[in-house]
Amino acid sequence: MGKSELNATSLTDHDLVKLAQKGSEKAYRELLGRYQRPVFSLVYRMVRDREQAEDLAQETFVRVFNNIDRYDPAYKFSSWIFKIATNLTIDSIRRKEVPTVSIDGSRFATSAEDIAATAITVESGDENPEELLEARELGAEIEVAIGRLRPEYRQAIVLRHIEDRPYEEIAQIMALPLGTVKTYIHRGRKELQESLAHTRV
């Protein structure tokens, strides 16, 4: 491949897609490296089941990569991949009952190992053990509150405040008018504030 591929990390998403379309495996791997955490996190926060989230996130990447030649450069690559991830996730949620959130692990977990594997772990950069514990407890409370939101509010809140996506991109991803997205985020935040009224948030 060309010289540009040697510095895959410094290339834009569009450049990487072009290289991937020419058959560069390194470009595929770089795109995977860039998006596996955000995509998995979004899906995990939506379905609250690690195994299911891995399957859905994996299916997202497989669909995106196997259709890479159909990518429309008029849109952001991130919008495209998040759109596919959210569509798959919403379809999956609609097909079956959504598991309620538990910071202690999925309610489908049957063994101690499974419970540990599916538990939501909230880490913090604080080194003080008391602050660390407080941050973990607060983070866990927020995760629980997010998990109680309606799927569409949850999706909009996660994309806006955790994935830091602009409103316009969220509207593209969710295929909704901008006003509707703003309403979802407003209502989601209001519900979160009510749920977290007893905490310092």
Add this chain to the structure above:
Amino acid sequence: MTEPNEHLQPWILEELAEDTLSPREKASAMEHVRRCARCSGDLDASRALIQALSSLPHFDPSPAFAAGVMARVTIAATAAQAVARRRWLPRTRRGWTMAIAGSLAPLLPLFALLTWLAGRGMTPGALFGVGGRWFTEAVWSLLVRFTGAVVRSGAFQWVVTTGNDLVGGTRGLSVAGVLFAVAIPLSGWMLLRLLRTPVGGMTHAH
């Protein structure tokens, strides 16, 4: 801090918390917030929530995640090129035997000729001399035939006449010489480019 009768709209407070208002709108809203305990409290609550949400971590998939994805991905162009390459390769042992035999067949008459010449006392040096002379004569003959064909076709005469008309006098011959000196290498270069360009464009598997 006083308590005004009117309060900021919720969307203004949210945009203030997200810092997405224009400087003028922000200044106006902050002016109100400084005087209004309720809006000030709501703004603090919105900011705290946004801060708490944005500090939530990303989750990592399992270490086998990337390998699992790549195992299911068909790298588009590579697949198409491999198919194109395989189309020209024999698929059976018999096919390979036929292909090798076919590619060696033209060498048999040459080998027979060399054996025959060696039997008549022809050394490799003498053979090279005969071949070289034959090649030079063939190239020279082709050049002469080509030049004759160009002159007979009238193209050369036309270029000379047009050159004379354009530059005046009898300098048309010089113009024709320059034109041919440029045109011959140029056409050779274009032919080379044409031969090096792949017949089909880049294709992708769907």
